[in-house]
Amino acid sequence: MRVRRLTAACAALGLVALAGCSSEAGNDATAPDATVPVEEEVQFDEGTTMAELAEAGAITVGTKFDQPGFGLVSPDGVPEGFDVEIAKIIAAKLGIAPEDIEWVETISANREPFLQQGQVDMVAATYTINDDRKELIDFAGPYYVAGQDIMVAAGNPLGVEGEESLADIRVCSVNGSTPAGYVQENYPDADLTLFDEYSLCAEALKNDQVDAVTTDNVILTSFVAQDPEAFELVDNPFTEEPYGIGIPKGDDDFRTFINDVLEESFEDGSWAAAWDATAGAITGAPAPEPPAVDRY
Ligand code: GLU
Numbered sequence: 001m002r003v004r005r006l007t008a009a010c011a012a013l014g015l016v017a018l019a020g021c022s023s024e025a026g027n028d029a030t031a032p033d034a035t036v037p038v039e040e041e042v043q044f045d046e047g048t049t050m051a052e053l054a055e056a057g058a059i060t061v062g063t064k065f066d067q068p069g070f071g072l073v074s075p076d077g078v079p080e081g082f083d084v085e086i087a088k089i090i091a092a093k094l095g096i097a098p099e100d101i102e103w104v105e106t107i108s109a110n111r112e113p114f115l116q117q118g119q120v121d122m123v124a125a126t127y128t129i130n131d132d133r134k135e136l137i138d139f140a141g142p143y144y145v146a147g148q149d150i151m152v153a154a155g156n157p158l159g160v161e162g163e164e165s166l167a168d169i170r171v172c173s174v175n176g177s178t179p180a181g182y183v184q185e186n187y188p189d190a191d192l193t194l195f196d197e198y199s200l201c202a203e204a205l206k207n208d209q210v211d212a213v214t215t216d217n218v219i220l221t222s223f224v225a226q227d228p229e230a231f232e233l234v235d236n237p238f239t240e241e242p243y244g245i246g247i248p249k250g251d252d253d254f255r256t257f258i259n260d261v262l263e264e265s266f267e268d269g270s271w272a273a274a275w276d277a278t279a280g281a282i283t284g285a286p287a288p289e290p291p292a293v294d295r296y
Pocket of ligand 1: 108125126127128174176177178179215216241
């Protein structure tokens, strides 16, 4: 599924809208307001990915379409969330306006292949940096550090306290994700159901087809915030999930460029504003301290 972003009013201002244009929270007068100007004059070394993208004036970004707070497609077909805003900040530094970003849905399992096959220029999709993935692609970042946690039905009827419970309950996660891998490795006998998207796990939990969903705490927190009568977070994280921007393997210049942009966004407040307007607005959690970028 492909969509193009169409935000005429905001685009006309030539601004990346972090609030006030694209997110519901932004329409609230009390919501934090922040914008990152789209660079008008950009200069990159010939032959670099940055030069190519700037010249094209367009970029294709893989993101989630079903994860509130990070990448959730809105009724007009455009994704919204923290990952989406981070991608817009990177695009802005390439001189690319939000309406010139082509959003492609990447589910957990197809992020590496989409990068390897050139279907996307970069991926911003709650994407944990790890060595296995680094064999296939490269990562800029991290720009956020999550932790694997567990979501159960409201009231926690089975008394799930932490990861040890995964051995004894019906648990749902997603193909190709690090949380699924963690369960398979550490609880090989677990009753694990795998879907392609977390929204399907949330649905299964609601319908009592599973007892729990496991993935990153921030993904689960947003599902809970959206439906607190149905869901509850165990809130006992047991892994570290540093989120990176996935790019094709070996593009060191592009990786350095994105790392520079991320660090700048940590400093100038645009990263925190992106958080406040998206995941922060849904969960009420203040923006944390940004992590240290890993220039491996
Ligand atoms: N951060 C984990 C991962 O990259 C879980 C979230 C996801 O599947 O997107 O696998």
